[in-house]
Amino acid sequence: MSRRVVITGVGVLAPGGIGAKNFWSLLSEGRTATRGITFFDPSSFRSQVAAEADFDPELHGLTAQEIRRMDRAAQFGVVAAREALADSGLALAGFDPHRTGVTIGSAVGATTGLDEEYRVVSDDGRLDLVDHTYAPPHLYNYFVPSSFSAEVAWAVGAEGPATVVSTGCTSGLDSVGHAVELIREGSADVMIAGATDAPISPITMACFDAIKATTPRNDYPEHASRPFDGTRNGFVLGEGAAVFVLEELESATRRGAHVYAEIAGYASRCNAFHMTGLRPDGREMAEAIRVALAEARMNPESIDYINAHGSGTKQNDRHETAAFKLSLGDHAHRTPVSSIKSMVGHSLGAIGSIEIAASVLAMENHVVPPTANLHTPDPECDLDYVPVTAREHRTDAVLTVGSGFGGFQSAMVLARPERSAA
Amino acid sequence: MTARAVITGIGVATANGLGVDDFWAATRVGKNAIGPVTRFDASSYPARLAGEITGFEAADHLPSRLLPQTDRMTRLALVAADCAFEDADVRPGDIPEFDMGVVTASTSGGFEFGQNELKKLWSQGSQYVSAYQSFAWFYAVNSGQISIRNGMRGPSGVVVSDHAGGLDAIAQARRQIRKGSKLIFSGGFDASICPWGWVAQIAGGRLSTRTDPERAYLPFDADANGYVPGEGGALLILEDEHTARERGARTLYGEIAGYGATFDPKPGSGREPGLRRAIEVALADAGAAAADVDVVFADGAGTPDLDRAEADAITAVFGPGGVPVTAPKTMIGRLYSGAAPVDVVSAVLAIREGIIPPTTNVECAPAYDIDLVVGQPRPASVRTALVLARGHGGFNSAVVVREVD
Amino acid sequence: MSERTFTIEDLKRILLEGAGAEEGVDLDGDILDTEFEELGYESLALLETGGRIEREYGISLDDDVFTDNRTPRSLVTAINTQLETLVAP
Numbered sequence: 001m002s003r004r005v006v007i008t009g010v011g012v013l014a015p016g017g018i019g020a021k022n023f024w025s026l027l028s029e030g031r032t033a034t035r036g037i038t039f040f041d042p043s044s045f046r047s048q049v050a051a052e053a054d055f056d057p058e059l060h061g062l063t064a065q066e067i068r069r070m071d072r073a074a075q076f077g078v079v080a081a082r083e084a085l086a087d088s089g090l091a092l093a094g095f096d097p098h099r100t101g102v103t104i105g106s107a108v109g110a111t112t113g114l115d116e117e118y119r120v121v122s123d124d125g126r127l128d129l130v131d132h133t134y135a136p137p138h139l140y141n142y143f144v145p146s147s148f149s150a151e152v153a154w155a156v157g158a159e160g161p162a163t164v165v166s167t168g169c170t171s172g173l174d175s176v177g178h179a180v181e182l183i184r185e186g187s188a189d190v191m192i193a194g195a196t197d198a199p200i201s202p203i204t205m206a207c208f209d210a211i212k213a214t215t216p217r218n219d220y221p222e223h224a225s226r227p228f229d230g231t232r233n234g235f236v237l238g239e240g241a242a243v244f245v246l247e248e249l250e251s252a253t254r255r256g257a258h259v260y261a262e263i264a265g266y267a268s269r270c271n272a273f274h275m276t277g278l279r280p281d282g283r284e285m286a287e288a289i290r291v292a293l294a295e296a297r298m299n300p301e302s303i304d305y306i307n308a309h310g311s312g313t314k315q316n317d318r319h320e321t322a323a324f325k326l327s328l329g330d331h332a333h334r335t336p337v338s339s340i341k342s343m344v345g346h347s348l349g350a351i352g353s354i355e356i357a358a359s360v361l362a363m364e365n366h367v368v369p370p371t372a373n374l375h376t377p378d379p380e381c382d383l384d385y386v387p388v389t390a391r392e393h394r395t396d397a398v399l400t401v402g403s404g405f406g407g408f409q410s411a412m413v414l415a416r417p418e419r420s421a422a
Numbered sequence: 423m424t425a426r427a428v429i430t431g432i433g434v435a436t437a438n439g440l441g442v443d444d445f446w447a448a449t450r451v452g453k454n455a456i457g458p459v460t461r462f463d464a465s466s467y468p469a470r471l472a473g474e475i476t477g478f479e480a481a482d483h484l485p486s487r488l489l490p491q492t493d494r495m496t497r498l499a500l501v502a503a504d505c506a507f508e509d510a511d512v513r514p515g516d517i518p519e520f521d522m523g524v525v526t527a528s529t530s531g532g533f534e535f536g537q538n539e540l541k542k543l544w545s546q547g548s549q550y551v552s553a554y555q556s557f558a559w560f561y562a563v564n565s566g567q568i569s570i571r572n573g574m575r576g577p578s579g580v581v582v583s584d585h586a587g588g589l590d591a592i593a594q595a596r597r598q599i600r601k602g603s604k605l606i607f608s609g610g611f612d613a614s615i616c617p618w619g620w621v622a623q624i625a626g627g628r629l630s631t632r633t634d635p636e637r638a639y640l641p642f643d644a645d646a647n648g649y650v651p652g653e654g655g656a657l658l659i660l661e662d663e664h665t666a667r668e669r670g671a672r673t674l675y676g677e678i679a680g681y682g683a684t685f686d687p688k689p690g691s692g693r694e695p696g697l698r699r700a701i702e703v704a705l706a707d708a709g710a711a712a713a714d715v716d717v718v719f720a721d722g723a724g725t726p727d728l729d730r731a732e733a734d735a736i737t738a739v740f741g742p743g744g745v746p747v748t749a750p751k752t753m754i755g756r757l758y759s760g761a762a763p764v765d766v767v768s769a770v771l772a773i774r775e776g777i778i779p780p781t782t783n784v785e786c787a788p789a790y791d792i793d794l795v796v797g798q799p800r801p802a803s804v805r806t807a808l809v810l811a812r813g814h815g816g817f818n819s820a821v822v823v824r825e826v827d
Numbered sequence: 828m829s830e831r832t833f834t835i836e837d838l839k840r841i842l843l844e845g846a847g848a849e850e851g852v853d854l855d856g857d858i859l860d861t862e863f864e865e866l867g868y869e870s871l872a873l874l875e876t877g878g879r880i881e882r883e884y885g886i887s888l889d890d891d892v893f894t895d896n897r898t899p900r901s902l903v904t905a906i907n908t909q910l911e912t913l914v915a916p
Contacts, residue, residue, distance in 0.1 A: 044548050098699065102685070108560055109531075109582075118540045121621055125545030132467055132621040140626035140814065143530050143619070144758075145561070146583045150815030154688045159696055161683035162817060163590050164582040166528065166561035174579060181597055187683070187703075203540060206548035207555035211874050212890060269520065270569040270578045275491070275557045276871055284575055287520060405557045406566025408578065486847030487867065490875070550882060553875040 005180045006417060008257040009088025009245030011080035011194070012357045014344045015051035015238055018060075019083060023344075023354075024361045027369035028390045032343045034236045036221045039200050047214035049221040050200045051238035051345025055079075066151075069138040071110035072198035074148045076241035076350075081152045081192050088245035090190065093255045101160035101188040102153045104243075105175030105195030107168045107349030107404070109145030112201040117142060152192060152243070160188045169309075169404025170268065171195050172242070172352025173412050177266035179246050189251065194243030195353035204237065211276060213313060223373045225346075227310035227339035228317050228385045230376035235311040238345025242353035249417055260360040261398075261414040265296030271407035278315050278403065282323025285401060285409040289327035292411040298397065300328040302419070303335055305368050305393065307359045307400035308385075310339020311346050316403060318380045323401075323409075325383075336393055338386040342372035352402045352410070359398040359414050368393045427596040427606075428826055429675040430666050431510025431659030433502030434767050435611075437473035437652055437754040441505055445764075446771050448753070450799055452780040455754050456635040456650050461615050469629040471638050472615050473652025473755030491554040492567065493532025495613035495653070499564045500571060502657045503607060507572070510659045511672045514572040517604050517665075523576035524565045525595045526657075527587030527610035529758035530619060532559035537618035568607060568657075576603050584813025585721065586683070588655070588762035589821045593681040595660045604665045610759030611655035623651055626814060628725055636783045639756075641722030641749050642729050642794055644787040649724040652751075655760020656767045663826070675770035679806070679824040680708025686816030697721075697735040697818040701808065704820035705739075708806075712740050715822070716804040717778050717795075719765040721812045722749030724756075732810065733790035742791035746802060749794075750779040762811035762819070769807035769823045778802050831884065831913075833906040835859060838880075838899055845879045846872035859900040863893065880906060886913065 010020045016033025017023030026033060034051045042048035053076075057067045060079045067075065085091055117139055121130040141147035149162045161182055165175040172195035179193030208214040215234035217224040225236040252259055269291075271284040293300065309320055324332040340358045347354060362368055367390050374387035397415040402408075432442045437455035439445030448455070456473050464470045480489060480497040483504070492500070507513065514522070536559035542550040557563055562580045569578055577598045581590045588610040595608035614623065623629055630648035632638040639650040666674060682703025684696030705712060718740070721732055736747060750768050751761060772778055778800045786794035805825045812818050839854045848854050849867025858866060863873060873893040881888055886909050889895070896902040 097687075098684070101683075107562070114536070115540065118537075118618060119544055122541065122544065122618070125541045125543070128541075128617060129463060129466060130617045130621050132624045135621045135625045137625055137627060139622050143533070143614075143622035143626070144582065144584045144814060146529075146587070146813055146817060147815055149583070150685075150817070153685045153816070157688070159685050159687055161590075162583070162685040163587070163683070166580045166582050167565070167578070168557070168560060168562040171562075178579070178581075178594070185597070202548060203536075203543055203551070203555070206543055206551035207539070207553075209548060210551050210553040210878055211556050211871065213556070268577050268579065270523065270566070270575050272519065272569045272573050272575045274570065274869065274871070275563075275566055277869065287575075404562075405560070406562040407569060408562070408566070485850050486843075487849055487872070489847055490845055491871075549878070553871055553878060 002184045004249040004262055005183045005246050006249045006252050006262045007244045007260040007360055008247050008252050009084040010260060010357055010360060011083030011087065011243045012354060013053060013076050013080045014240040014354055015053045018055060026343060027340055027358055028367055030370045030372050030389055032222050032372050034221050034224050034345055040202055045205050046209040046216050047205060048218040049224045049236050051236055052200060053239055069141060070151055071113035071142055073106060073110060073196045074151045076198060077104050077148050077196035077243060078151050078155045080194060080241040080243040081156055084243045084245050085156050089257060090245055095190050097157050097159040099160055099189040100158040101182055101191050102149045102158045102162040103165055103175045103179045103191060103193045104149045104152055105165045105171030105349045105353060106145050106148055106197050107166060107171050108197060108199050110142035111204055112198050113142040115201040115203045148196060156192050158192055167408045168406045169348050170352055170402040170408040170410040171349030173402045173410040174268055176353060176356060177412060180263045180266060183246060183248055189248055191246040192243060193246050194241060195350045196241035197348045197350040198239045199348050200237055200239050225312050225342045226373045227312040227342050227371055228378065228381045229374045230378040232312045234313055236345040238347035240347045240350050240354055242357040259417060261363055262417040263412060264415045265292035265413035267291035268408060268410040271409060273407055276405050278319040280319060280322060282319045282326055285323035285403060286326035288409045288411040292413050296413040296415065298413060300331040302397050303399045304395045305362055305398045306335055306337040307355050307398055308337050308339045309401050309403045310341050312341060321381045321383055332383055336368045336386045336391060337383050338369055338371045340369055355400050359400045363395050363398060366392060366395050368395060425600050426663040427599040427660045427678045428663045428666055429658050429770055430661045430671045430673060431506040432767050433506035434656040434764060435475060435498045435502050436654040436764055437475055440478060442509060449750050449768055449779045450777055452782045453753060454635060454782055462617050467620060467624060468631045469624055470633055471635055471650045473650060474615060475654050491558055493535035493558055495532060495611045496564055496567055498613060498654060499611040499657060500567060503568045506657050506659050519573055519575040521576050521604040522574040523578040523598055523603055524568045524574055524607040525579040525591045526564045527581050527591035527759035528561040529584055529587060529612045530614045531561045532563060533614040533619040534616035535559045537616050564611060583817040585756060585758055585761050586811040586813035586817040586819040587759040589811050589819035590683060592678055592821060596678045599660055599662050604662055606660050607657055608660055609655055609657035609763035612758035612760050613653035615653050639724050639752055640784050641724040642786050642790050643784045646724050646726050646729055650755040652755025652757045655757050656763035658763060674826040676773055677824045677826050678821060680704040680710060680822030682707060683819045695731045697732060698738050700818040700820040701735060701739050704822050708822035710806055710822055714806050715745055715808050716802060717772060717807045718745055718747045719769055719807060719809040720747050720749045721810045722751055733792050737791045743793040746778055746800060747792045747794050748778050749781045752782045752784060762809055765809045766821065766823055769809055772807060773804045773825045776801060776803055831910055833903055833910060835899055835903055838903055841879045842876055845875040860898050862897045884910065
């Protein structure tokens with residue numbers, strides 16, 4: 001039978017919570033990290049709120065040279081990868097670099113770095129023929145976001161298969177799902193897998209303004225992200241990273257590693273419908289959930305908690321609610337569902353991995369993080385969304401899902417190894 | 423038993439041909455398509471040559487609804503996808519929607535689209551940015567648009583590993599076939615020949631600054647001095663062999679028989695780069711011995727250090743002059759994510775026709791112990807081909823393509 | 828400020844520039860009372876169209892403008908109403 005893959009190390013860098021411990025404090029206390037944008041003057045934008053991380057790269061051990069050549073998202077990825085590796089104890093135990101690979105997910109790569117460098121070489125858009133003499137050598141690393149995986153591989157000493165997975169807002173789930181496949185098929189024994197994005201820049205805010213996807217609720221930034229609430233009117237852009245150490249179950253057990261969870265099932269489907277729109281019936285996400293459960297050999301009833309995509313747009317939260325009902329039947333009504341985007345915003349490709357981190361920490365603590373800012377019921381969103389306050393709840397198996405531009409729909413089932421069928 | 427993933431359809435667009443027939447007619451005889459950049463005035467830049475696709479009018483092939491929302495690389499990919507379906511003689515509705523998916527590679531996304539929107543943002547204001555900027559430039563756009571146009575709802579994906587990504591995408595497609603999908607589109611397209619993309623590529627420090635199209639991109643030549651970028655790529659239809667045979671597929675071009683990927687040691691370690699390991703993993707995966715390989719399609723970086731590393735890896739596995747090696751990308755430039763899928767196309771056509779397309783303009787430096795096919799195409803019985811690709815930073819990928827009996 | 832009006836021809840031009848035309852739909856036909864959706868324009872195309880109208884005419888459209896005005900005739904009227912308020916004393 002195929003090899004089983006478990007998470008043995010977790011690293012998180014999220015707004016309001018740098019490091020897994022701080023991240024969990026934020027979630028379990030139901031605090032929100034959304035605020036008025038401080039990275040640039042947002043006054044000309046429709047949406048002026050974001051979930052920004054207060055991140056000092058030097059404080060997190062990056063050298064001046066590393067800081068210069070890496071986009072903010074790459075820096076996040078490296079810091080989270082180092083935390084995960086340290087958490088796993090693998091560096092001390094020793095690992096074979098040739099059998100260790102890297103997959104990093106990112107929806108928009110070095111978009112913030114590209115935005116900044118474009119301003120320089122184009123003289124703020126005045127030059128059509130942008131000036132190469134002002135371009136720094138690391139511009140190529142921004143051009144090709146596979147540089148993120150290269151940086152992580154160098155940081156941890158991995159020399160196995162490496163790539164970046166970039167499937168829009170499901171990148172963080174798909175990157176980890178991809179890594180699981182590589183271990184199962186025997187291409188690697190250890191994968192450093194996760195996702196990073198740092199999209200809070202004028203170009204990203206402008207493009208989401210143009211499609212009115214982000215919330216214009218600028219007066220109450222800390223309450224701006226309202227997944228599943230009747231008054232929701234768009235998502236709040238976020239940033240961050242989460243990276244995991246994935247290992248084959250037997251070797252992890254042999255070395256006495258702490259096992260957070262098994263990645264028991266994963267699947268991705270495409271809605272083939274629209275680049276930004278969703279069909280209300282949630283059919284493709286439901287299919288991804290069904291396939292992920294089948295791969296995990298679990299039935300809907302074994303899911304204790306659903307970590308939702310819950311972006312806080314009108315159509316997403318409705319679509320997703322329909323998908324849960326379609327795939328889990330009555331059990332959808334009996335299972336707590338929550339969206340941490342209410343607290344840490346939507347960091348595009350990174351959020352899928354950050355939500356995996358939230359899921360395994362929920363399993364660690366038997367506490368389900370809440371959906372903050374949820375006060376007004378929406379008749380189309382009629383599940384138990386754990387409003388405002390975290391809840392103690394026995395959590396041995398979690399379903400986490402993602403949905404993104406391009407039509408990608410992904411689902412992952414995390415479970416205690418003893419809980420999912422061997 | 424594991425399903426075999428076979429290539430049943432090809433869509434290709436490069437500087438020396440749109441569509442598989444034109445492409446191969448030019449490639450098999452070594453027709454150069456590198457020339458001065460015409461898309462913009464490159465006279466002020468240190469690099470002035472490119473492998474541009476000429477004569478491609480997107481409006482002739484695609485509905486006008488798609489044009490305002492697509493970058494050039496997406497338009498090329500959508501048209502190539504149409505061609506591949508036609509070549510495979512399969513229509514989107516023929517196969518259940520959840521059994522078909524799209525896995526593409528990208529290097530820089532829709533960079534020209536992004537350039538235009540960045541210009542509007544900074545010269546006019548944020549409200550001038552297009553609604554389509556939210557997806558038209560991002561790396562996942564080709565998989566998304568192809569799946570929408572063709573109603574493909576199965577497992578899909580997008581990988582980014584610079585020039586190596588095209589092989590990683592094909593390998594991921596093969597994984598999906600092995601897990602039960604019936605048909606997966608795979609390959610890669612890039613087209614960043616625009617001032618902003620040009621400056622980013624120049625920043626990489628590896629572009630040739632020559633102006634003579636025949637003396638610029640010279641992998642394995644003593645005069646190697648960098649590479650010339652091109653645009654385009656290829657999309658392949660991969661099918662499970664049984665499905666393909668059952669439906670009476672017209673052509674089984676070849677099997678994706680083996681794959682290996684590695685990452686180089688950190689720069690400065692002084693240790694051997696990872697390409698040799700990638701080749702060995704791919705051969706083992708294919709159950710092939712080095713002696714079974716009839717031709718190697720080289721990455722052909724065109725800079726002395728990288729050419730040396732590649733020649734050493736090939737020699738270490740195959741012995742000095744042990745296998746014919748070629749780099750037909752000398753005709754069209756390096757296509758980033760599209761480079762290796764185009765080489766896979768050349769590989770299966772080499773198998774079919776019994777001819778190895780040449781590396782043009784190059785005289786192999788005596789320092790390299792490789793049997794480089796230069797100048798003229800070489801007739802050869804090709805059953806098994808190895809395709810190599812490397813990406814900036816240390817990505818190495820290798821794919822073994824084998825004739826289907 | 829000179830008075831500007833927004834005509835169906837302006838709308839057709841902006842639709843074509845920003846979103847093209849659906850195959851089989853003739854924008855030069857009688858489209859005034861055909862819903863945008865039926866003409867092949869979904870929400871994204873309408874957002875792009877709305878953005879272009881806003882920039883060209885220097886107005887700010889309500890978020891619900893396309894749900895309140897589902898046909899070209901209704902939209903042209905709504906935009907002209909807004910343009911009139913710009914030149915009102």
